[in-house]
Amino acid sequence: MSLEELYRQVILDHYRNPRRSGSIEHPDATAEGNNPLCGDEVTIEVVLDEGVVTDAAVRGRGCSISQASASMMADRIVGMSVEEIATLTRQVKAMLDIEAGDPGLDSDRPGAVLGDLEALAGVKQFPVRIKCADLPWTTLEEALASDVV
């Protein structure tokens, strides 16, 4: 395992220039997540139109892994349906070794279908950091579950 695999340029870029950072005036679904042990925080807001995310915003503070994961996630989910997001979330969690089961990933290169998000693949070599990468995804799941459209 190497630190270069963990701190890839893509991660540092999202950490320093977070996409869709901020808030939305009238979100349809929102959730706040935090890891009490390390203090990472993420707040997610999304706008939904007939089951499709049409806008998303995240804000938070914490380590590069949690914040980059949130930025990549926000960037990725706009335009996706809630079902597609559920699949994507399962794929990310499988890549991070959080969830077992076969979400249809190539076992040699589980991140191949994930685009930028594949940069998070290195995290699973650093077990204490997995929860950092996972925080935005778990928070997103909560947000979408809270929506009663």
Add this chain to the structure above:
Amino acid sequence: MTLDVERIRKDFPILSRRMNDKPLVYLDSAATTQKPSQVIDAMSEFYQLHNASVHRGAYALAEEATALYEGARQKVADFIDAGSAREIVFTRGTTTAINTIAYGWGLNNLKSGDRILLTKMEHHSNVVPWQIICRHTGAELVYLPITDDYLVDTSDLESIIDERVRIVAFSGMSNVLGSLGPFAELVAAARAVDAITVVDAAQLIPHIPTSVQALGADFVAFSAHKMLGPTGIGALWGRMELLEAMEPAEGGGSMIRDVQLHESTWADVPQKFEAGTPPIAEAIGFGAAVDYLSALDMEQVRAHDIEITRYALDRLAEIPSLTVYGPDDSAARGGVVSFTLADIHPHDLATILDHQGIALRAGHHCARPLMQVLDVPATARVSFYVYNTIDEVDALIAGLHEARRLFGVS
């Protein structure tokens, strides 16, 4: 070096471990120190040869165990220059010691409108117990601010301390900033209004030679595991007349003189505060730890702390965009150094340094109110003890440069 650190290191089996294929560089002694063989052996010898419950059995083995347990109390008393071993109450650690005062003294002596004076650099264990007591009694918390030099700000002490203040509780040495507390001023100000003083000495006693009699405070709380001893044991020192007047926070076996169906009477101090079967092997390990420190000589321990901390502060100051949170004056601080490096989050720093075998702490260090004052969510923290070397500080500095490289920090 003031201490013979190379020889000392041989006493600590764990220090020969490798982490992530590098020699372990342990820089988290403020969280818990490593343990020398002398402590580990004293504890296992107790289990192998002397194990029995204390203060009960009428047989020789139990007498041996009791003598060892009470012998440890005497050693701890001598180590902090207590007037009597009876003034040492064994607790689970600093946290339990402070809770013992909060529930024993606070709950029974405070009323609505009374005040407890704390500082904004307290560990949660010197904040939360008082909050609980305030909820029960209607008393309120007041905080002394922190100066730009990271010391407790006592400039307004006179206007803050009045008859409403019944307890003044402060850390002897901050576990985040390293700052030493303004003992003399706070003790004098508290005495002037008849308030009791409580010193959270979790970091003070391990690092600074201390006479509790000279300190002048009423209660002093500390933990064995931060001074080479085992976890699960610590001590509350209190002035005898206060301990005698104080109610026990816990009831049960061992702490009673007599039990009737509806009433009981308490055993003498300190047994009154030691309900239940105590951690006997841990107490013996605690005794072995203070023996070890006394043999090194606490003046030498302090000198080593100053030397290595001075070196670390000077080396850290060479790193661009690194900010240290804590006093620069060696006389005003102990061997705990908190810092941040550019926009690299402390957890990322900890991961990068862990990769080089260096163990340091990242987070809020159980001091959220202080993090708000510093206006940072977290810091990285290194802390030194008798086994740390200048070479290890150099390894830290190299690791921080590696972090800068990985994050592209100029």
